Amino acid sequence: MRRLSRFRERRLGTIRDRVIAIAGIACVSALLSCGGSGDSTTAPSTPTYTLTTKSQLFSDLTKAFNRHDPAAYAKLLDHNFVFYLSAFDQTTGAEWDRATEVDYTSKLLDLDYDGSLQCDSVYFAFHYDLPYIAYHVFTPASAPNESWYQTTLSCSFLFHFGLGVTFGSASNNTMTFVIRNAGTESAPVWKFVEIHDNGSPELGSGGKDGDVYLMSLGRVKALYAPQDSP
Amino acid sequence: MLKRVLLIGVLVVLAGASASCIFDPPKTDKGGPPPTTYTFYDLSKEWHVLANIESAYNARKIEKYDQLLDDNFTFFLYHGDVGGEIPASWDRATEVLYNTRLFDKSYPTNTCKSISMDLQFDPNNISWVDVVPDQSKYPGETWKTAVIYYAFRFDVLPDTQYESVAGARGQFTIRNIGTAEKPQWRLVEFSDLGDGL
Numbered sequence: 001m002r003r004l005s006r007f008r009e010r011r012l013g014t015i016r017d018r019v020i021a022i023a024g025i026a027c028v029s030a031l032l033s034c035g036g037s038g039d040s041t042t043a044p045s046t047p048t049y050t051l052t053t054k055s056q057l058f059s060d061l062t063k064a065f066n067r068h069d070p071a072a073y074a075k076l077l078d079h080n081f082v083f084y085l086s087a088f089d090q091t092t093g094a095e096w097d098r099a100t101e102v103d104y105t106s107k108l109l110d111l112d113y114d115g116s117l118q119c120d121s122v123y124f125a126f127h128y129d130l131p132y133i134a135y136h137v138f139t140p141a142s143a144p145n146e147s148w149y150q151t152t153l154s155c156s157f158l159f160h161f162g163l164g165v166t167f168g169s170a171s172n173n174t175m176t177f178v179i180r181n182a183g184t185e186s187a188p189v190w191k192f193v194e195i196h197d198n199g200s201p202e203l204g205s206g207g208k209d210g211d212v213y214l215m216s217l218g219r220v221k222a223l224y225a226p227q228d229s230p
Numbered sequence: 231m232l233k234r235v236l237l238i239g240v241l242v243v244l245a246g247a248s249a250s251c252i253f254d255p256p257k258t259d260k261g262g263p264p265p266t267t268y269t270f271y272d273l274s275k276e277w278h279v280l281a282n283i284e285s286a287y288n289a290r291k292i293e294k295y296d297q298l299l300d301d302n303f304t305f306f307l308y309h310g311d312v313g314g315e316i317p318a319s320w321d322r323a324t325e326v327l328y329n330t331r332l333f334d335k336s337y338p339t340n341t342c343k344s345i346s347m348d349l350q351f352d353p354n355n356i357s358w359v360d361v362v363p364d365q366s367k368y369p370g371e372t373w374k375t376a377v378i379y380y381a382f383r384f385d386v387l388p389d390t391q392y393e394s395v396a397g398a399r400g401q402f403t404i405r406n407i408g409t410a411e412k413p414q415w416r417l418v419e420f421s422d423l424g425d426g427l
Contacts, residue, residue, distance in 0.1 A: 043277065044353060046283055049264050049265055049284060049288065049347075049348055051346050051347070051348035051382070053381045053383065054393055055394065055396045058395075059396040063380065128425060130310050130311060130393055131308045131394060131423075131424035131425055132394050133389040133392070134390055134392050172342075186263075
């Protein structure tokens with residue numbers, strides 16, 4: 001009995017020791033396999049933190065125009081999007097909604113548009129003076145739980161039409177963009193919720209630069225308004 | 231006996247937790263706020279410098295940023311920034327001073343309440359190019375340089391946000407201050423290239 005007792009004690013002791021040893025080894029190997037804690041030299045298999053910036057919207061807008069891709073442009077617009085015309089174009093109304101913006105822009109970018117306003121060539125570009133964009137952050141009255149981001153950028157464009165007419169931006173042409181997050185904080189989806197066409201003071205005189213008629217972007221789009229529009 | 235069982239239980243739980251990396255979740259993010267845990271590497275590999283820059287900014291750890299800068303570090307500003315009171319470059323001390331203020335949430339002027347920094351690189355696929363520095367100053371040395379896309383966002387009180395433009399790039403030049411056997415890489419030059427336009 002005594003022998004059996006000693007044997008069981010030894011046996012149990014051995015089992016306990018093994019369990020402890022196995023658990024210890026598992027613990028150490030698990031810690032090592034994590035690889036990211038402390039001063040590891042192992043290259044992570046996944047990229048590091050990724051930041052989705054609002055500025056990608058401007059890059060995507062440029063591509064959508066220059067590639068004649070109205071569907072890509074429409075994806076950049078918030079459901080409650082509003083386009084505000086410049087003070088120089090108030091004769092066509094002060095603003096229009098998302099559906100109107102998509103309608104006019106689709107026609108402008110449609111290479112197969114059937115009519116005298118068929119635009120066969122588009123050039124659009126933003127001009128960044130700095131490698132960053134400064135946004136004014138504010139809480140809109142219509143969405144008190146959100147932060148919206150507003151910035152004004154210089155941009156230029158040229159639209160060449162089939163009849164040999166070219167409309168282009170004046171120098172110092174600017175537009176003000178308001179952006180909101182239509183996604184979540186962890187997975188943001190940035191959208192334009194407002195675009196304000198500021199035009200350029202030069203537009204006041206309705207000028208011409210060589211063969212190019214100087215226009216605001218809103219004015220060009222408004223060419224596609226139904227004939228009975230004001 | 232009970233103590234042993236408890237000990238084993240704790241070890242098993244610890245092993246399981248460690249295996250699932252709950253103490254160091256993956257840093258991959260879809261664009262929201264930076265992760266709340268950060269990894270700082272021992273600077274024994276080239277990519278450690280880039281990874282530690284990103285983590286130092288996001289964690290606002292000036293001592294970690296200071297640690298990765300070479301004694302002869304120089305920051306070269308984007309050419310569009312230069313002019314007036316803005317110089318073409320500044321030295322290590324100025325860089326540390328400015329970043330100390332940037333990282334300090336209680337700094338009274340232009341208080342930065344939020345920082346997001348994303349250096350877009352694959353640790354296993356960085357195109358480092360050898361460069362030979364001024365040999366009268368650094369005899370026998372060869373540095374490495376790489377151009378990396380990066381994105382940043384700084385929320386500054388009261389209501390301004392500075393965010394990088396798409397395509398913003400930086401040229402990062404590193405130097406080994408250790409030995410060939412035991413390298414220790416440091417950032418010796420950082421050139422802000424803007425968006426290349």
